[in-house]
Each structure stands twice: as C-alpha cells, then as structure tokens.
Amino acid sequence: MPKDHAYLYLGSISEARRNNELEDWRMSHKQNILCKEAVEDAIRKGFDGMHLDQDCARSVIEEYGFKRVGWVLAATLQQKKEDGRFSPQNKEWAASTFIPQSDRNHDFTVQSHPAVLDGFVNQFRKEQEQLQMFDRTHCTTMTGQELEGKVLVMSPYTLKESYWAPENQLWLAGGGFGCSPTAAGRAVYATCLGDGEHTRWNREDFIGILDEQHLPAWAQSKLDELRPAQQEQTAGPVMGGMTME
Numbered sequence: 001m002p003k004d005h006a007y008l009y010l011g012s013i014s015e016a017r018r019n020n021e022l023e024d025w026r027m028s029h030k031q032n033i034l035c036k037e038a039v040e041d042a043i044r045k046g047f048d049g050m051h052l053d054q055d056c057a058r059s060v061i062e063e064y065g066f067k068r069v070g071w072v073l074a075a076t077l078q079q080k081k082e083d084g085r086f087s088p089q090n091k092e093w094a095a096s097t098f099i100p101q102s103d104r105n106h107d108f109t110v111q112s113h114p115a116v117l118d119g120f121v122n123q124f125r126k127e128q129e130q131l132q133m134f135d136r137t138h139c140t141t142m143t144g145q146e147l148e149g150k151v152l153v154m155s156p157y158t159l160k161e162s163y164w165a166p167e168n169q170l171w172l173a174g175g176g177f178g179c180s181p182t183a184a185g186r187a188v189y190a191t192c193l194g195d196g197e198h199t200r201w202n203r204e205d206f207i208g209i210l211d212e213q214h215l216p217a218w219a220q221s222k223l224d225e226l227r228p229a230q231q232e233q234t235a236g237p238v239m240g241g242m243t244m245e
Contacts (some may be wrong), residue, residue: 002161005065012100030107034066035072043112044073057123075099076110085114090121139208147179152206167194193222
C-alpha cells in the first residue's frame with residue numbers, strides 16, 4: 001500500500017494568497033521542482049541509449065509518491081501537448097488531471113528527451129494501474145447531474161496516499177447543496193462504501209459518477225444495506241474526515 005509523502009498543494013498561487021496558504025504553496029512548489037529533478041536524474045541514469053531501466057519510475061515514486069510524480073508528469077505533458085513524441089494515450093491521461101495554469105509550472109516541467117520521458121510515463125502509469133484505483137474511464141460525468149443517491153468516485157488527489165485503495169474511493173451521496181448542479185453550495189454529505197464512514201466533502205473532490213457496469217459486487221452489497229437506511233434517515237450527518245488531505 002502507498003505511504004504518505006510531503007503535502008501536495010493542488011490550488012493556484014493566487015488561490016493560496018486568497019486563503020493565506022502561500023507558505024503551503026511554496027513548500028509544495030519546491031517539492032515539485034525536486035521531484036522534476038529526480039525524474040530527470042532517474043532517466044539520465046536509467047537510459048542506456050536504447051532502453052529505459054524497467055524500475056526507473058519506481059525509484060522516483062518511492063521517494064516522492066504517486067500523487068506528486070503524477071502531478072509533475074501530467075503538468076509536463078500539458079505544457080508540451082503539441083509534441084508528437086508523446087503518445088496520444090499519455091496526452092489524454094495528462095489532460096484528465098486539472099492543474100492550475102501558471103508561468104511557474106515551467107519550474108517543474110521535466111526537460112528529459114520526450115521520447116524517453118514518454119516511456120517513463122508509461123512505467124508510472126503501469127505502476128499506478130497495479131493499485132486498481134478507479135479513474136475517469138470508470139465514470140460518467142457529473143456535469144449537470146443531481147448527485148443525491150448516486151455512487152461517486154473520489155479523486156485520488158483528494159485522498160491521502162495511505163488510503164489509496166478502490167474501496168476508499170466509492171461514496172454514496174446522501175445530500176448537501178453540492179449534490180445539486182445549480183446550487184451555489186459545494187457540500188456533499190456521503191457514506192463510504194468501503195468502511196461506512198459518513199462525512200462532508202466538496203463536489204469537486206469527486207471525479208464522476210460510477211458507471212454501473214464497474215460497480216463491484218462488494219459495493220452492491222453495501223448499497224443494498226445503505227440505500228433503505230438513507231431514505232429513512234432524518235438526522236444530520238456526523239462529521240468525520242479521516243482521509244482528506
């Protein structure tokens with residue numbers, strides 16, 4: 001199971017200023033730069049001119065974690081989206097991660113040869129796929145959708161890495177202004193299908209509504225327990241929050 005690493009700030013520098021989180025942004029930005037340099041160093045050491053060492057990406061993941069390495073790689077491919085040496089699949093993967101656009105993103109753009117870096121991205125994605133996490137390919141869009149009563153997929157970037165497991169990603173939305181596509185509020189009160197935790201999230205913490213064809217049998221069993229109780233429940237939600245980072 002992945003372990004937790006240094007905090008990754010997901011917002012823009014302007015958002016950090018508004019929220020009095022500029023020091024958090026600076027520390028995260030510094031880690032992004034160090035991660036970028038680690039990727040370049042791993043490629044430099046792991047590429048023999050023809051082949052990339054099969055454990056090249058793993059060493060950087062172990063040092064900086066899936067979240068930050070994925071962030072740096074996705075940001076890099078977004079910066080170089082016109083470069084034909086990156087595969088369409090990797091470009092599509094990178095585009096699925098929302099990264100606030102900023103001139104400062106160039107600070108952690110990996111400058112290794114694109115064809116070799118593309119192989120590194122392949123390795124990273126293969127390592128991440130072994131975790132069997134849900135992603136956008138398992139979802140239908142939330143845009144314009146009422147969420148109450150639906151199974152939502154938590155973004156891996158919302159969870160601490162130590163909680164990266166598919167059973168921690170599936171949540172049954174129970175209410176809150178964030179369930180409505182037209183409400184100004186963001187709050188979504190939901191129950192985790194993995195352990196039954198009931199807590200508050202924001203609408204943007206989820207990447208989509210789970211496509212029913214990808215619903216595991218264990219999750220269906222939990223839904224069969226929760227949905228009747230949810231319909232009868234009148235009390236307010238109990239606050240938790242053990243997984244948010």
